[in-house]
Amino acid sequence: MSSSLESLKIGIIGFGPFAQFLAITLVKQGHTLSATSRSDHSELSSRLGINFFRDIETFLEFNNDVILLCTSIVSLSEVVKSIPFHLLKKPNTLFVDVLSVKIYPRDLLLQVLPESMDLLCTHPMFGPESGRDGWHGLPFVFDKIRIRDQDICSRFLQIFEQEGCRMVEMSCEEHDKQAARSQFLTHTIGRVLSEMDIKSTSMDTKGFQTLIQLKESTVKDSFDLYSGLFIHNKLAQQELKNLELALQTVKQRLLDRMEIE
Numbered sequence: 725m726s727s728s729l730e731s732l733k734i735g736i737i738g739f740g741p742f743a744q745f746l747a748i749t750l751v752k753q754g755h756t757l758s759a760t761s762r763s764d765h766s767e768l769s770s771r772l773g774i775n776f777f778r779d780i781e782t783f784l785e786f787n788n789d790v791i792l793l794c795t796s797i798v799s800l801s802e803v804v805k806s807i808p809f810h811l812l813k814k815p816n817t818l819f820v821d822v823l824s825v826k827i828y829p830r831d832l833l834l835q836v837l838p839e840s841m842d843l844l845c846t847h848p849m850f851g852p853e854s855g856r857d858g859w860h861g862l863p864f865v866f867d868k869i870r871i872r873d874q875d876i877c878s879r880f881l882q883i884f885e886q887e888g889c890r891m892v893e894m895s896c897e898e899h900d901k902q903a904a905r906s907q908f909l910t911h912t913i914g915r916v917l918s919e920m921d922i923k924s925t926s927m928d929t930k931g932f933q934t935l936i937q938l939k940e941s942t943v944k945d946s947f948d949l950y951s952g953l954f955i956h957n958k959l960a961q962q963e964l965k966n967l968e969l970a971l972q973t974v975k976q977r978l979l980d981r982m983e984i985e
């Protein structure tokens with residue numbers, strides 16, 4: 725077997741909905757998984773064949789090749805600052821984050837991680853809903869921030885290549901710029917539609933059905949996730965202003981037209 729197909733020991737910090745979704749595929753590919761989290765996920769972990777540790781100390785002693793950070797955006801700082809890094813067995817462990825914003829975790833991790841640890845910032849652009857039937861063709865965005873052990877890094881990236889993801893290497897800056905105008909906008913419109921409580925009618929158009937689907941899929945993600953997209957991406961804050969302005973412009977056009985009728 726070539727080294728690129730060897731299985732990895734992956735430790736997950738933050739075993740919420742997204743980590744659980746990723747874990748199913750990681751286990752299927754033959755990787756050895758362990759996890760720790762704020763809440764007790766030991767029952768589900770044991771069903772998935774994953775070692776779950778309530779305390780981070782024992783978790784860190786597991787000698788992982790990769791530590792995958794899957795906590796919410798808003799809790800990342802608290803979580804990483806509580807990691808006792810000196811307990812890590814491998815001095816050059818690869819840290820990977822999957823947060824839906826990228827400049828924020830990169831800067832925070834560069835501050836907090838010991839210099840000897842490698843860092844790969846990623847954003848799988850799919851989740852339990854959109855990746856339910858497989859990851860083929862779905863974008864996987866990544867930025868190699870500090871990689872010295874190329875072998876471990878490429879073996880980690882191969883997890884997603886093997887599932888047919890579209891691999892997109894991109895700077896964290898470019899990611900946040902594009903995500904603010906796409907993902908954040910999508911979530912915001914979905915949340916607005918949910919606030920309006922739109923419901924299917926007996927005469928739905930295709931367009932309206934798309935809006936219903938959008939509403940239903942966005943509210944499945946936690947408010948922590950959505951607020952993290954806003955709080956930790958300055959460009960998202962600008963996009964919200966642009967959206968408000970655009971709504972006012974459209975409304976004004978209608979009012980102007982009404983006046984000349």
Ligand code: NAP
Pocket residue numbers: 737738739740741742743761762763764794795796797799802803822823824825847848849850851852945946947948949952
């Ligand atoms: P989330 O609400 O963003 O995060 C849930 C996770 O954060 C859980 O593991 C939870 O731990 C942990 N957490 C929350 N507050 C905490 C605190 N104060 N201290 C310690 N841990 C805390 O939901 P998610 O969908 O699972 O997303 C996880 C990460 O993946 C996020 O960074 C998100 O941006 C990213 N992501 C999500 C998707 C998606 O489709 N959902 C796609 C790509 C990337 P417990 O479970 O132990 O309570």
